Ligand SMILES: Nc1ncnc2c1ncn2[C@@H]1O[C@H](COP(=O)(O)OP(=O)(O)OP(=O)(O)O)[C@@H](O)[C@H]1O
């Protein structure tokens with residue numbers, strides 16, 4: 001008997017495979033490494049930020065600030081590269097320190113004030129967006145040789161598909177996220193808090209440290225996502241990635257995590273991101289469909305998963321009272 | 326002295342939960358901590374394990390002063406605890422729960438396979454052969470309880486604290502637990518044992534400390550005490566009436582009562598073998614059997630929590646496909662696992678008590694606030710619910726008092742047929758007697774009751790008829806003078822091998 005908690009993950013993978021088959025039947029040439037390479041590149045920033053979001057959601061929290069943090073990151077990098085002589089790597093390091101500290105501060109507030117994460121990160125969302133505006137109100141192009149090199153770095157897969165640097169960064173991030181969530185004590189604590197904070201406390205979870213850690217992790221991922229996004233677009237713009245936090249949440253839920261926390265898989269989130277990317281690619285290939293179809297399909301998928309989760313909950317309750325004694 | 330606590334004080338808004346309490350634990354003893362519901366036992370324990378910060382007092386372990394700031398700190402000091410609420414995480418696997426915080430790691434990564442092996446080894450002593458890689462929440466409350474105990478035992482290098490560990494265990498499991506505890510005592514651990522089952526206290530403990538209203542009353546060797554004296558210490562006065570005075574007379578000439586409900590073919594294969602049941606007005610039907618025998622499931626069919634079978638009363642069919650319809654038909658059900666099924670921790674005592682009655686009336690017709698307050702005050706008084714006032718959050722009451730609130734909720738509804746699953750679990754001796762008294766009053770007014778209980782004395786005291794459930798089947802029905810401990814025990818364990826529970 002499989003563990004019922006695996007079912008949403010299987011459902012996610014099944015849906016993704018079905019989507020692949022549909023795409024293949026309609027457009028056989030979509031099955032190429034080129035499409036795969038683009039899929040990874042186009043969704044790299046989303047995948048990275050969704051890994052952070054997964055950890056947050058596993059703990060039963062939410063982080064609404066990430067979209068703004070990505071925009072802030074882009075502006076921060078662009079402005080610093082324009083106005084100073086710092087090497088991009090140093091700028092990246094500075095940025096990651098800032099966004100991680102920002103996340104940690106939000107986590108601290110959530111714990112100390114016992115405030116809902118929703119409110120605190122909503123404030124964070126406005127703050128980060130405002131900070132981006134403070135740096136500039138225009139789109140700032142990035143013009144830096146090292147940066148250009150990063151943009152052009154790719155590995156040519158058989159079939160002429162380009163596995164870009166940022167695509168690889170995304171895959172590595174997912175791997176790291178999987179290890180953190182499922183193979184470390186920190187990850188176990190995250191699941192524990194998602195399962196019930198009071199109980200977690202009695203079991204010896206260091207709730208304060210873990211909460212700070214969770215939002216710091218998400219802040220770090222948002223910063224990394226911002227770096228990737230700036231490489232992807234080659235500029236910094238304070239109005240960029242509005243609503244990305246919601247797309248990330250959608251990816252996490254489609255990936256099979258439960259919004260109330262305590263159950264889910266980082267790998268599922270990757271599949272969630274790829275599913276959403278695939279839908280978009282399909283619509284681009286089709287050409288006659290307008291882009292809002294993406295949103296409609298994603299909306300439908302979200303609904304499907306919510307229903308699936310409800311059903312699972314029923315199932316496990318029924319098993320609990322009926323099966324084992 | 327292994328552990329000693331001096332002038333411990335803990336204040337909650339509106340309550341002084343612990344007032345200058347002292348407590349000593351020797352190495353190699355089982356020390357029972359007793360007291361009425363709300364006396365402060367769990368609070369004492371939580372201060373000791375760092376779950377609460379005490380407002381004053383000293384704790385010394387092995388001669389060194391400690392003040393654990395978190396439960397993990399206490400765990401590192403060698404204090405393992407089973408809290409009163411089943412306190413593990415249903416969304417983690419059994420193995421994760423057992424090894425939480427001490428997972429075998431290599432380079433920071435948890436070794437899942439080693440963890441599974443470790444978990445299997447931890448459960449071995451309890452004769453529990455379950456798949457530890459499955460979620461804990463998929464297993465029954467009894468198994469979860471054993472897992473919690475196994476975890477605490479593994480954590481207890483010096484001190485093991487058990488706060489009502491036996492509440493959801495059957496006799497065999499309790500015996501197994503006691504064996505483990507005796508083994509640990511031999512090894513020189515100090516064990517704190519909280520229970521409302523006085524028989525268990527006398528069986529297991531070496532010394533007893535009694536608390537009352539947050540104060541230390543007495544500490545004595547168990548040999549110096551008898552049941553009556555112990556109860557006197559707990560209540561502050563003698564228990565006027567113990568169960569027997571209220572016992573239903575079990576002669577065969579009991580008057581026939583008017584018929585009320587007929588259940589036919591209740592049950593479903595694989596859950597409970599379909600059974601028929603007739604209930605008369607003012608009758609108390611007892612349901613006896615081991616945990617997991619199908620007692621609770623039987624009750625769930627009768628209340629529409631599971632569908633299968635039909636019910637009729639004198640006016641015709643009674644639809645029972647959902648609990649809501651059952652409530653509308655005048656049924657009530659106080660479930661066994663009140664922590665998860667019963668309490669709405671964030672609502673006040675008043676709101677919790679009014680809940681079922683409100684549901685029965687429909688939400689369109691709210692119960693006037695004054696009426697709610699009257700009901701709440703009445704049951705707070707009748708059931709002796711220890712709370713500063715009716716507006717207190719139920720989550721802030723002691724475990725036993727939360728259970729009383731759930732009982733009050735269903736009593737307030739004044740149903741014609743009420744199912745009570747383990748009505749006195751975790752409830753102290755004083756309130757226990759009061760609840761049995763209440764049951765007699767209710768049936769005198771015509772309410773019919775189905776009482777499920779593992780305590781045979783209690784069942785015998787209240788029932789007009791006892792049905793015995795074994796292996797998911799109703800196997801015997803005892804009436805009149807046949808209702809005796811020996812007959813029930815015989816029916817429960819008819820086959821000499823007692824089936825595997827798990
Ligand atoms: N978190 C809390 N907030 C406010 N009051 C509390 C809290 N926990 C306990 N109390 C109060 O402290 C007192 C002692 O409660 P405690 O849980 O220690 O009782 P207990 O002896 O364990 O009783 P029981 O046998 O019912 O478990 C009670 O009056 C209770 O209402």
Ligand SMILES: [Mg+2]
Nearest residue numbers: 367409723724
């Ligand atoms: Mg208690």
